[in-house]
Amino acid sequence: MQHEQSISKSFGPNAKMYLTSPVHSIGADLDWLSRAAAGLKRPTVLDIGCGAGHAAFAMAPFSQEVVAFDPTDSMLEVTAAAARERKLHNLSVKQGAAEDLPFDEARFDFIVSRYSAHHWVEVPRALSEVRRVLKPAGKVCFIDLAGAPSPLFDTHLQAVELVRDPSHVRSYTRREWLSLFQTAGFDGHIEQEWRLATDFSSWTSRIGSSSERVAAIKTIWSGAPTEVRDYFNLKEDCSFDAEALMVVAKIAP
Numbered sequence: 001m002q003h004e005q006s007i008s009k010s011f012g013p014n015a016k017m018y019l020t021s022p023v024h025s026i027g028a029d030l031d032w033l034s035r036a037a038a039g040l041k042r043p044t045v046l047d048i049g050c051g052a053g054h055a056a057f058a059m060a061p062f063s064q065e066v067v068a069f070d071p072t073d074s075m076l077e078v079t080a081a082a083a084r085e086r087k088l089h090n091l092s093v094k095q096g097a098a099e100d101l102p103f104d105e106a107r108f109d110f111i112v113s114r115y116s117a118h119h120w121v122e123v124p125r126a127l128s129e130v131r132r133v134l135k136p137a138g139k140v141c142f143i144d145l146a147g148a149p150s151p152l153f154d155t156h157l158q159a160v161e162l163v164r165d166p167s168h169v170r171s172y173t174r175r176e177w178l179s180l181f182q183t184a185g186f187d188g189h190i191e192q193e194w195r196l197a198t199d200f201s202s203w204t205s206r207i208g209s210s211s212e213r214v215a216a217i218k219t220i221w222s223g224a225p226t227e228v229r230d231y232f233n234l235k236e237d238c239s240f241d242a243e244a245l246m247v248v249a250k251i252a253p
Contacts, residue, residue: 049116
């Protein structure tokens, strides 16, 4: 199975759940995106890995045009239907991979990605594409789950993420994100970092994790050393605190 097929298999059957998921549909980061779009005076916006479209929805009322871009048909269908219901007539959807953006150079004023990049196979190539389709004075904002700063903590985090969702590639640390953006020709900084309470039951059911995978995650967490359990604030039901961050960048001079 190709990785793109793995993404579709993970998210296709449960696309509608992401439209109503509180983790995805609300958040101070969405408010930040709304304010950022409003401050750019009707920008053209690209939302890469749009999922159920929440970042696109937040920015559309303040934008000239928003393109919601995702590899999964069913996610795009959910996004398009929700946009119609919300009367966001300036929002369109397009299918494809982040590493091969089907847009002309210098096409967008603002490019955003929210909780998607940890599924991408080639983040450096994707960022190169982002730079290509971004206008010279444009802005980029990536919001994603973050890798843990300690190898011990990070190994446990990446393990449970992969067992839960086979399309998971890597949650990058703040240092890795800054390096990736710098290498791609951006000036970037960490705008925000926060803890994200992760309810185990909804986290696994939302992606459709099998009972075998749920049991495997519980085994990993139950065998984790005390310092790992403390770092992630692990609960008896295996709920835990993940970390998230927001990277804001512009093309380096």
